[in-house]
Amino acid sequence: MxxxxxxxxxxxxxxxxxxxxxxxxxxxxxxxxxxxxxxxxxxxxxxxxxxxxxxxxxxxxxxxxxxxxxxxxxxxxxxxxxxxxxxxxxxxxxxxxxxxxxxxxxxxxxxxxxxxxxxxxxxxxxxxxxxxxxxxxxxxxxxxxxxxxxxxxxxxxxxxxxxxxxxDRYAEEMKQEAFICPLCGGRLRHRSGRYGEFFGCENYKTTGWRYTRNIRKKNVN
The missing domain is CATH 3.90.920 (DNA primase, PRIM domain)
Structure with a gap:
């Protein structure tokens, strides 16, 4: 197969x-x-x-x-x-x-x-x-x-x-609340950093809370 x-x-x-x-x-x-x-x-x-x-x-x-x-x-x-x-x-x-x-x-x-x-x-x-x-x-x-x-x-x-x-285009509309930071209620945004891509709270600069969710990305080979 x-x-x-x-x-x-x-x-x-x-x-x-x-x-x-x-x-x-x-x-x-x-x-x-x-x-x-x-x-x-x-x-x-x-x-x-x-x-x-x-x-x-x-x-x-x-x-x-x-x-x-x-x-x-x-x-x-x-x-x-x-x-x-x-x-x-x-x-x-x-x-x-x-x-x-x-x-x-x-x-x-x-x-x-x-x-x-x-x-x-x-x-x-x-x-x-x-x-x-x-x-x-x-x-x-x-x-x-x-x-x-x-x-x-x-x-x-x-x-x-x-x-x-x-x-973001399709699934974000399905359940918006799943993209909410549990610490402050702000939106989680797709970001890139020194160690790769992640989802981070949009309010981290004002709240000081750096809530993140890691992303693992590699397709079938």
Whole structure:
């Protein structure tokens, strides 16, 4: 499968089964399965995950394989229900959300199981803030991606310099309060310093309180 070796090396793999879900827009519910036991896998229990090869071998009994984000150095961006945008992107269009986010993140991207969405996986942690807005969802724990290996970009090891601009544009609107300094109530701003990038309180010069949140940024390779 066309999945980066850095992802394959993680012991965060599961299988998944498609169960009928008439009320879902896809008509199915994707349930994670422990490849070793055949029981349900849990996003907060690494004992129910496996290595990549085991998941691939056992996936013949199920609907496919998946990747758990908890306790991994990766986060995922899910763009769902965007068939028209995908078609425009595949036809060379650049004025669509698929092109924008793929090239902003510059990391491994693949088509979703339904073919109506895109999954992008990056190395790093998400900044504080919201996790969902409209068709876009971002998460780094408590969830899993169904993996297809059907790549939709050439990016595999390019550093992303624009993720925080992207996050500010979409996710900041989801939950504004997550960008508030807990010490003074001021806004947390994206800054650069001697030791790299971080989020810092906008009022530090007047309050003297230097509250910061570190940023780790390195994409899949």
């Amino acid at each position: 066309n999945i980066p070796n850095s992802l394959k090396a993680c012991p965060n793999w599961v299988c998944w089964s498609a169960l009928p879900a008439p009320k879902s827009h896809s008509g199915i519910k994707k349930v994670p399965v422990d490849p070793k036991t055949g029981k349900y896998a849990k996003s907060n229990d690494p004992q129910t995950w496996s290595d990549f090869d085991t998941a691939v071998r056992e996936s013949a009994k199920y609907s496919g394989i998946g990747f758990m984000f908890s306790e991994s150095p990766f986060f995922g961006v899910d763009i769902d229900d965007c068939r028209e945008e995908i078609e425009d992107y595949l036809n060379g269009g650049i004025d669509n959300i698929i092109h924008e986010i793929i090239h902003c993140l510059g990391s491994y991207a693949e088509f979703s199981q339904s073919g109506n969405g895109i999954h992008i996986i990056c190395r790093g942690s998400l900044p504080p803030g919201g996790r969902r807005k409209g068709k876009i969802e971002m998460y780094d724990n408590g969830r899993f991606f169904v993996m297809t290996g059907k790549i939709c970009s050439d990016y595999k090891d390019k550093e992303s310099d624009f993720f925080y601009e992207l996050h």
